[in-house]
Structure formats: C-alpha cells, structure tokens
Amino acid sequence: MRENKGKNTELAGRMYDTSDYQKNDELSNGLAMTHEQASDSYVEGQIGGKIERSSGAEDELNNRGYQ
Template identity: 45%
Template structure:
C-alpha cells in the first residue's frame, strides 16, 4: 500500500452512504458508527443506564428518588 493511499484511508470519515457500499472500509465505518450511536443514546430516553449486573443506574439525582 502506498503512503498516499494510507493517508486517504486514515482521513476517511463515516458517510451515511457507507451502509449501501460493499467495500470493507465502508462496512467497517458503518458498523462502528452504529455501535457508537447505540452507546451514545443508551439510557437517554428514560434517564437510566443499564448496568452489567442488571441493576439500572439513574443518570440524575432526580431519577434516583
């Protein structure tokens, strides 16, 4: 792989059309974007995050009372 090609790959960012592309890089970016988005929105609707031990963790003092 040439240096310029490496720089192009390193500078590549997610694009919504990556979900429709069949290249490895586009697929990897789409998957990573989905994982980050899921992690970001986890618990934001009800203000509670799921704990690995099964107990919910309130995000604010108001929700814990």
C-alpha cells in the first residue's frame, strides 16, 4: 500500500516537459496532449473578440456559422 502511495504522489507532482513529446509512456503522452490542447485554446483567444486594425479601428468578429 505504501509503495503505491509514493508512486501516486510522484505522478501527481509531475509537470509537463518538452521531452514528453518524444517519450512513449502513457503519462508523458497525456501531458503532451494536454499541453497541446491548452496551447491551442490560449492561442485561439476568446470567442467574442475584436480584430484590431493598425489604423486603430476595431472590427467585431463574425459569430454566425457558415451554411
């Protein structure tokens, strides 16, 4: 039981590292995938944003879907 507890705290304390993309274990793959998803969400920004033009004007983003 104690052996598993030590292993669990080791896993829970593990953070993403760039080398996780090259590793083949399940934990590294999960961390790399989660990092990729978080990065994509961060780069996309918010849904109700505005496009800022170099002239200083702001255009609303189109929220309608394509049909």
